[in-house]
Amino acid sequence: MIEISDLTKYYGDLCALDHINLTIEKGKILGLLGPNGAGKTTALRIMTGFLSPSSGTVTARGISVVDDPLGIKKMIGYLPESAPIYQDMIVYDYLVYISEIHGLSGSERMAKLQELAGVCGLRDVMHRTLHELSKGYKQRVGLAHAMMSDPEILVLDEPTSGLDPNQIAEIRDIIKKIGKEKTVILSTHILSEVEATCDRVVIINRGKIVADGSTDDLKRSSKSDYTLNLVIGGAGPAEVEEKLSSIRGVSSVGGGGPRSGGTAYTLQCDTGDDIRGEVYRRIKETDWLLLEYMQESKSLENIFRELTKEN
Amino acid sequence: MLGTENLSCIFKREFKVYFISPIAYVVIAVFLVLTGWFFFSTFFLYNQAQMRDFFSLLPIIFAFMIPAVTMRLFSEEFNTGSYEILATLPVRFIDIIAGKFLAAVSFVAISLLPTLSYAVFISFLGDLDWGPVIGGYIGALLLGGAFSAVGIFASAITKNQIIAFIAGMIICVTLTLIDKLLFFLPESMLGFFQYIGADHHFQNVARGILDSRDLLYFISLIFIALFGAHLAVEEKK
Incomplete structure (x- = not known):
């Protein structure tokens, strides 16, 4: 056209x-x-x-x-x-x-x-x-x-x-x-x-x-790094970090802030691989309570900023 | 879609806008007061049934009045951005400029209309020779057209209406007075400047003599000024 x-x-x-x-x-x-x-x-x-x-x-x-x-x-x-x-x-x-x-x-x-x-x-x-x-x-x-x-x-x-x-x-x-x-x-x-x-x-x-x-x-x-938001009960931050940071593709485990019934964590993932299954499997091995589990894909806003930022 | 239809659309809009705003009435009123006063203040002293004084004043009054009439034609559109709309409508530039030009000339004609009553009035007082009067009005329209074109050129070079007015006025006053300002030049050069100046040609026509050289002068001035406006607008693209 x-x-x-x-x-x-x-x-x-x-x-x-x-x-x-x-x-x-x-x-x-x-x-x-x-x-x-x-x-x-x-x-x-x-x-x-x-x-x-x-x-x-x-x-x-x-x-x-x-x-x-x-x-x-x-x-x-x-x-x-x-x-x-x-x-x-x-x-x-x-x-x-x-x-x-x-x-x-x-x-x-x-x-x-x-x-x-x-x-x-x-x-x-x-x-x-x-x-x-x-x-x-x-x-x-x-x-x-x-x-x-x-x-x-x-x-x-x-x-x-x-x-x-x-x-x-x-x-x-x-x-x-x-x-x-x-x-x-x-x-x-x-x-x-x-x-x-x-x-x-x-x-x-x-x-x-x-x-x-x-x-x-x-x-x-876009270089697809994404985050997983978790709320876990019945475990300390150190324990959770040790368990989850060893998964391939996880670059960092952050957070630790209290949330109703447990503690909130954010997992930064830096590969395109889907690690959601692996994270769930690891948690299932323990007796923790998984209260929330959500993947946050990158917003258009982030992409826009990445592409148009000043050098 | 024929060009002339678009031309008449543009013309109608521009012409209407003159009478929507109070500017038109103010300009016409000032014009009539000025011409009326200058003309009749000496009319009874000379005691002659003719309008020559009226027409000899006209160029300098037009040189101030017409740029005020034309100043908004392009400047306002550039300033408000509405030119972007006009320029992206399926209209040729020649229709835009011709429509605006005709609207300005029509406005000048409308403001001349009441002065016809002077002629009628004088014809009752004495034996008025209609030849120079008709010539005078034809000359006034030609001069009005030429000054309108100059004013449109001035309006096309800037988006500031005040600058458009001043630029237009300077060119029109120069065209009117150039041969009188350069009286000290030798005869041969003076002739050249007389030909450049508008007043000389206007006075010829106003005497009732329609010479092709004078017609050619006004028509070429209109074309040159409108073409200049075209170049000024193109330059902005």
Whole structure:
């Protein structure tokens, strides 16, 4: 659907994107993740034809954004960061204006406006001026704007930034609904958002792609050290440590804090091997009470920090 | 989707915005007060049924007024970020700039409209020669177009509306006064600067003489300024 090859962008001497290669399939929700200033917005702006690349190409269905920007713009619905829509217009007038630019005729337009007002929850604010609206509503108007032409590709730059938790949940639902048929590319630095909505995650840092895959892929592929949380009763810390630290793959036994009915321990495991069975077998040999037993896999947050930390 | 439809969308929006904010009414009121006062304060002294004084004042008043009208056209969009939305809609740049340009020229035309009453009023007082009056209004529209294009160029180079206004005003005032400021130059060079300046061409048209050289001057000034605006916006990409 979208092919990005060797995309590079310089702002003066500053390299914002450094030879990015990416292929995005149809009907997927792609999350672009990265710290501030990683190049997310720059990448989206080039895709939508707002900025021109220093070198490299972006094509969607074979149409190049440099050669035929208008062709690409017809295909893409774009919500820029913080939805900078015209503040001096009434929501209804604004949406009519956008629909006119997309060439919707009278009857089509009314149907589309009705539909979008419903989907984006705008019915109550249709006749308010945009500068009176809260950030959440502006964001929704921006979303309605982006979906006006029924675009095949929806590009959303931080669609949920500045919203309250209810609004975030609503906008995520909308995005998921759209993502079933359309290609959605969204940028964010909120990790839970990616886990909740995206089929695929691309992490960029300093203009380079540092990870690419589904959230599960990423969790699996990272150097998989994980922790086991145990609560054991009827044994002293020294005893437990002696017994469990000899298992192959356990790098440390920590904790020893009191917990209801026993003592809590955390086992750091540094290999990919599954040691859960072995730990249980060892405990079974004794007369300890195993009260809690839980594996904690590495969170996306840890992976993100690992991949994007400063050298 | 034809280009002209998008052009008219942009034009309609920009034109409406002028009248949503109070700025339009303030600018028109100031324009009418200034022209009215300057014109009628001497009109009865000369005791002549003609509008030449009105049209001789117009360039310098336009040089201040039109940059104030055009300053927001691009600067405001750059400043609020709404240009990102406009530039990613399926609209050609030529439609964007032509729509904004036509909105500014229409605004200038609207503010000239009430001054037609001066002409009607004078025609009751004496025997008004309509030729120079019609020429004057055609010249005013050409000059308004040229200054609007210059103002749009100034607006396209910055996201600060005040800077856009000052830059536009400096260029327009220079174009108006250049031949008068350089009176000390030898005759041959003065002719050149006269040709560069807008006032000379405007006064020709306002005399009721439609010369292709004057038309060519205004049309090329419009094209050069709008093309400059295009380059300034491209530069930001």
